[in-house]
Amino acid sequence: MSGNLYEVISAVGEMIIGNRQKLTDLDAAIGDGDHGINMARGFEAVKAKLQGMEMESDIGKVLKIVGMTLISSVGGAAGPLYGTAFLRAAAPSQGKTELDTQTIGLMLEAAIAGIKERGKATTGEKTMLDALVPAYEAFQDGANTGKTVTACLELAYEAAQQGVEFTKTIIATKGRASYLGERSRGHQDPGATSSYIMLKALVEYLRR
Amino acid sequence: MVGVVIVSHSQKVAEGIREMALQMSAPEQKIIAAGGMADGGIGTDAFRVSEAIVSADTGDGVAIMVDLGSAVLSTETAFEFLDEELRSKVQIADAPILEGAISAVVEASLGSNLAAVVATAEGARTLNKC
Numbered sequence: 001m002s003g004n005l006y007e008v009i010s011a012v013g014e015m016i017i018g019n020r021q022k023l024t025d026l027d028a029a030i031g032d033g034d035h036g037i038n039m040a041r042g043f044e045a046v047k048a049k050l051q052g053m054e055m056e057s058d059i060g061k062v063l064k065i066v067g068m069t070l071i072s073s074v075g076g077a078a079g080p081l082y083g084t085a086f087l088r089a090a091a092p093s094q095g096k097t098e099l100d101t102q103t104i105g106l107m108l109e110a111a112i113a114g115i116k117e118r119g120k121a122t123t124g125e126k127t128m129l130d131a132l133v134p135a136y137e138a139f140q141d142g143a144n145t146g147k148t149v150t151a152c153l154e155l156a157y158e159a160a161q162q163g164v165e166f167t168k169t170i171i172a173t174k175g176r177a178s179y180l181g182e183r184s185r186g187h188q189d190p191g192a193t194s195s196y197i198m199l200k201a202l203v204e205y206l207r208r
Numbered sequence: 209m210v211g212v213v214i215v216s217h218s219q220k221v222a223e224g225i226r227e228m229a230l231q232m233s234a235p236e237q238k239i240i241a242a243g244g245m246a247d248g249g250i251g252t253d254a255f256r257v258s259e260a261i262v263s264a265d266t267g268d269g270v271a272i273m274v275d276l277g278s279a280v281l282s283t284e285t286a287f288e289f290l291d292e293e294l295r296s297k298v299q300i301a302d303a304p305i306l307e308g309a310i311s312a313v314v315e316a317s318l319g320s321n322l323a324a325v326v327a328t329a330e331g332a333r334t335l336n337k338c
């Protein structure tokens with residue numbers, strides 16, 4: 001993947017900020033109705049933090065700043081979870097200014113491991129992992145058959161979309177939504193949706 | 209003396225609990241509130257928690273009282289920012305935040321070690337009120 005790093009992060013941030021209301025409505029149905037507010041606050045803080053760093057090309061360095069900023073500004077469970085994910089993804093991309101499918105695969109793997117560890121969660125619990133894990137697997141399938149970064153991310157994005165749909169069919173056993181038990185069924189998970197939105201922003205940026 | 213940190217989504221809750229706990233404390237005891245976000249909003253912030261832990265430690269470790277959900281995730285994230293030595297003597301008490309904090313402060317004021325302070329805080333889960 002090439003393209004301007006700052007622009008990529010901005011595209012992801014803008015798409016999250018643009019979906020503030022949608023994410024908040026989803027969280028209002030099965031949580032405390034703040035996921036959109038939390039995520040938008042986080043990416044507004046990221047925007048402010050990256051001000052003046054438009055020319056920075058070290059991907060790991062920028063992802064580390066994104067992770068640290070999300071940890072201190074999101075406020076809800078998504079803060080430590082996504083924050084840890086970005087920090088973990090920063091390690092394989094440290095010092096890199098361009099990414100190939102192999103490195104992105106390692107970054108996704110590390111990010112997911114971080115979320116699982118932090119949240120003590122796995123797939124099937126109606127969380128962001130239900131979008132991210134299938135997305136990672138689809139990405140790897142694409143990478144193993146020699147597809148381009150953009151093609152692999154498109155596969156990941158489609159798998160994340162299906163993962164979001166899947167979250168409607170299951171009950172939450174992690175996070176605030178787990179207090180609702182059976183009543184959480186039928187609703188899509190806000191965190192899975194924000195993960196899908198980030199992938200969507202990446203794919204749309206690369207298609208431009 | 210074991211320090212106590214109170215992690216809540218709300219700055220007011222954390223400070224209110226601290227105020228109540230102070231009434232039961234020894235004079236030199238460290239009780240630190242880490243509530244809300246830097247901008248005063250509702251939420252938890254791992255950096256505020258790690259700073260609170262550092263200022264609560266006087267060498268004997270720190271017991272941490274948490275409210276719901278992300279308070280635990282932020283506290284565990286905060287542990288990653290501590291130096292290894294301090295990380296080995298911090299512990300989250302699986303207890304109701306208010307009753308747990310007061311029990312922990314009383315136990316710590318007696319000079320008990322971290323394990324005993326956490327155990328007493330967790331005992332607050334079964335306190336009968338009526």
Ligand SMILES: Nc1ncnc2c1ncn2[C@@H]1O[C@H](COP(=O)(O)OP(=O)(O)O)[C@@H](O)[C@H]1O
Nearest residue numbers: 035076077078119121127128174175190191278
């Ligand atoms: N333990 C966990 N592991 C993985 N993801 C989680 C966990 N707890 C919550 N989540 C994700 O976080 C989302 C809620 O985020 P947010 O509303 O910001 O946090 P909060 O629940 O603290 O209000 C959920 O939709 C879910 O995807």
Ligand SMILES: [Mg+2]
Nearest residue numbers: 031032034035
């Ligand atoms: Mg929420």
